[in-house]
Amino acid sequence: MNADFPRIITLLRKERKISQKKASADLGVSQALLSHYEKGIRECGLDFLVKIADYYDVSVDYLLGRSPEPKGKTFTVDDIPDTSAARDKVTPDAAVAIFSKKIVINSVNMLYAMIIESKSKKLLSSVTASLNMAIYKAFRTMCSANHANDANMFSVSEITYRQSADAVEKLNESIYVHESETLSRNSEAGAFTFSHESLSAQGYSAYASSMLNLIKNSEASIKELESKISE
Numbered sequence: 639m640n641a642d643f644p645r646i647i648t649l650l651r652k653e654r655k656i657s658q659k660k661a662s663a664d665l666g667v668s669q670a671l672l673s674h675y676e677k678g679i680r681e682c683g684l685d686f687l688v689k690i691a692d693y694y695d696v697s698v699d700y701l702l703g704r705s706p707e708p709k710g711k712t713f714t715v716d717d718i719p720d721t722s723a724a725r726d727k728v729t730p731d732a733a734v735a736i737f738s739k740k741i742v743i744n745s746v747n748m749l750y751a752m753i754i755e756s757k758s759k760k761l762l763s764s765v766t767a768s769l770n771m772a773i774y775k776a777f778r779t780m781c782s783a784n785h786a787n788d789a790n791m792f793s794v795s796e797i798t799y800r801q802s803a804d805a806v807e808k809l810n811e812s813i814y815v816h817e818s819e820t821l822s823r824n825s826e827a828g829a830f831t832f833s834h835e836s837l838s839a840q841g842y843s844a845y846a847s848s849m850l851n852l853i854k855n856s857e858a859s860i861k862e863l864e865s866k867i868s869e
Contacts, residue, residue: 642703
């Protein structure tokens, strides 16, 4: 079938806490055959593919790894929650996290406003890929910390992930660095004007404070590391 099918049907069964014995009985196949399907030893036919999609109430596209959504829904901009309308439950313990989240979200909003203004597809794709990988690494690390979580949630093995994630992030970083320099060289005034005054003038005033705080916090981390290295 493909590499995703065995992983996904195993994940679905375990998430629903269904034994292999029960699933095989419900699906009308032997437990040994279902085990082979889940291990990728054998490929199933189209009839079984449809049957198991109905059994777990998911789409065939999801089973085949063609869609990350169980129902096979195509993700559009309209499906993205409006973060400005989000209501976080504020508690003393959560206040710092909510503040930090808003700084990051507002800074990303500003970053993408600048990217859209540049009209560079290469800049858009490389910055997005780099940010995605940074978030993916943090999310995967946190998920992996709980050994009760099923590793089948991820299609890339732990070994491959640890060897490649940083490389993918750095590759995309090199692409957007090169593209930014190219855009700047081709513009008389420079591709991106960045100063306290220009932030408001360019319509970024709503996000400027967050971006400036992010810069300050990031540079404080760099200085702290440099201080430790020089000790």
